[in-house]
Amino acid sequence: MAGKVVTVSSGKGGVGKTTATANLGTSLASLGKKVVVIDADIGLRNLDVIMGLENRIVYDLVDIVEGRSKLRQSMIKHKKFEHLYLIPAAQTRDKMSVSPEDMVKLTDELREEFDYILIDSPAGIERGFRNALEPADEVLIVTNPEVSAVRDADRIIGLIEAAEKGPGKLIINRLKTDLVERGEMLSSDDVFDILGLTIVGIIPEDELVLSASNSGVPVTLNEESKAGQAFNNVARRIAGEDVPFMNLNDNPGFFRRLVGLFNGK
Amino acid sequence: MQEELIAIKGMANGLLISLSTTENWQSVTDHLASRIDEQIEFYAGAHITVELGARPVPKYELSSLKALLERRGLKLSRVRSESDTTRRSAMALQVSTENNVGHNYRAALPAQETATTNPEESGTHGILFRRTLRSGRTIHSDGHVLVFGDVNPGAKVIAAGDIVVWGKLRGYAHAGAKGNESARVCALEMNPSQLRIAGHMVTSPPRKRSISAPAVALIRDNQIIVETRE
Numbered sequence: 306m307a308g309k310v311v312t313v314s315s316g317k318g319g320v321g322k323t324t325a326t327a328n329l330g331t332s333l334a335s336l337g338k339k340v341v342v343i344d345a346d347i348g349l350r351n352l353d354v355i356m357g358l359e360n361r362i363v364y365d366l367v368d369i370v371e372g373r374s375k376l377r378q379s380m381i382k383h384k385k386f387e388h389l390y391l392i393p394a395a396q397t398r399d400k401m402s403v404s405p406e407d408m409v410k411l412t413d414e415l416r417e418e419f420d421y422i423l424i425d426s427p428a429g430i431e432r433g434f435r436n437a438l439e440p441a442d443e444v445l446i447v448t449n450p451e452v453s454a455v456r457d458a459d460r461i462i463g464l465i466e467a468a469e470k471g472p473g474k475l476i477i478n479r480l481k482t483d484l485v486e487r488g489e490m491l492s493s494d495d496v497f498d499i500l501g502l503t504i505v506g507i508i509p510e511d512e513l514v515l516s517a518s519n520s521g522v523p524v525t526l527n528e529e530s531k532a533g534q535a536f537n538n539v540a541r542r543i544a545g546e547d548v549p550f551m552n553l554n555d556n557p558g559f560f561r562r563l564v565g566l567f568n569g570k
Numbered sequence: 571m572q573e574e575l576i577a578i579k580g581m582a583n584g585l586l587i588s589l590s591t592t593e594n595w596q597s598v599t600d601h602l603a604s605r606i607d608e609q610i611e612f613y614a615g616a617h618i619t620v621e622l623g624a625r626p627v628p629k630y631e632l633s634s635l636k637a638l639l640e641r642r643g644l645k646l647s648r649v650r651s652e653s654d655t656t657r658r659s660a661m662a663l664q665v666s667t668e669n670n671v672g673h674n675y676r677a678a679l680p681a682q683e684t685a686t687t688n689p690e691e692s693g694t695h696g697i698l699f700r701r702t703l704r705s706g707r708t709i710h711s712d713g714h715v716l717v718f719g720d721v722n723p724g725a726k727v728i729a730a731g732d733i734v735v736w737g738k739l740r741g742y743a744h745a746g747a748k749g750n751e752s753a754r755v756c757a758l759e760m761n762p763s764q765l766r767i768a769g770h771m772v773t774s775p776p777r778k779r780s781i782s783a784p785a786v787a788l789i790r791d792n793q794i795i796v797e798t799r800e
Contacts, residue, residue: 456705456724457705459704459705459724460705460724462704463703463704463705464706466704499723499740501720
């Protein structure tokens with residue numbers, strides 16, 4: 306069976322694309338899938354840091370594309386998961402060093418061996434984004450429940466649709482339920498109302514994500530972490546399971562809808 | 571009446587400008603320039619397909635047409651022609667081409683039929699856009715625009731005629747962009763960031779709740795009003 310290429314994108318920077326990619330990678334690997342994650346953010350690489358693999362980098366994406374290294378020897382194996390690999394970005398080059406065709410060629414080779422090929426797209430709508438989009442079978446759009454992030458996500462979705470890769474699926478990251486309750490943050494319903502995409506994940510704000518990123522230990526392995534468990538749920542949905550959304554308990558919209566259900570409304 | 575020197579029509583991805591195939595090139599392009607200058611705001615940023623029919627257009631003529639459009643902020647993205655000379659000129663200028671044999675819409679319009687029906691029934695042309703118009707997209711039409719979907723913040727619809735949004739209007743809409751004060755904007759949810767009809771403009775009042783009933787915006791007593799339909 307040929308593997309699936311899933312590109313993680315957002316438009317706006319800083320919404321948690323790289324964190325989402327890393328966590329989905331570890332979640333899918335814990336489900337027993339063979340996974341490779343590719344950092345397409347050439348020049349600003351950090352997927353390796355979040356995955357705790359920065360010290361093991363010998364070759365990178367540009368080395369592979371330019372033929373200086375073999376694919377096999379360039380992939381870095383994760384410390385905890387046997388079937389999870391990383392192809393890091395080059396830090397000293399720029400996005401023009403790789404073309405969309407290069408990415409298609411590379412991922413076609415990887416499809417033979419892996420179940421999932423996750424690509425961490427850079428922010429923006431330029432070449433780096435095109436590189437990440439071109440080989441995609443499916444696109445995940447990460448956004449925060451903030452007006453500016455949603456606006457940029459909307460722009461990206463338009464481009465994904467224009468490239469006939471769309472419409473993509475949505476991950477709402479860093480939802481603060483107490484702020485939503487006070488009406489100070491967009492709710493997941495508000496985001497859906499604007500973007501109209503299927504939501505595959507609602508990730509609550511969670512400090513454990515930050516400490517996990519700094520320590521390089523995946524938050525998805527931490528059963529205490531709500532965000533970690535939410536990422537695991539996203540991974541299972543991507544793998545085709547029907548997983549109910551977590552009750553983020555203080556989400557009033559969700560709670561009210563449940564009450565409505567019980568009252569037969 | 572003399573044959574129209576130029577005809578401008580909206581398409582999903584820009585504007586189609588058909589130039590007379592028989593009139594003197596200079597007078598055709600002069601006429602085009604003045605037509606654009608009259609409505610410079612309407613045309614700004616549009617992607618243009620030029621239909622040149624059977625007229626052979628040498629490279630220098632096409633290049634001056636391209637420059638004429640670019641000076642006004644328009645992009646010549648495509649040339650339709652039946653002439654090999656014209657297509658070679660376009661290729662030399664790196665403008666994509668298509669052979670339009672059989673696609674000349676003016677030739678396709680049966681003349682008698684338009685003469686016998688009333689102008690409203692014979693129809694003004696328009697664009698039907700069948701999905702949500704997302705941030706960064708702009709639709710220009712020389713006729714009407716119908717969107718089956720939402721118009722999101724950051725998206726723009728500019729029409730010389732009416733605009734109908736079968737969905738939520740939350741972006742920018744300009745109806746009657748060439749000065750038609752009887753143009754209207756309709757939407758199932760009327761909450762545009764900015765709404766213009768002909769030369770009039772309103773920006774969205776900072777209110778919490780949008781108008782969720784179907785609404786029509788039109789000009790009355792020299793200002794834009796919004797009527798809801800329950």
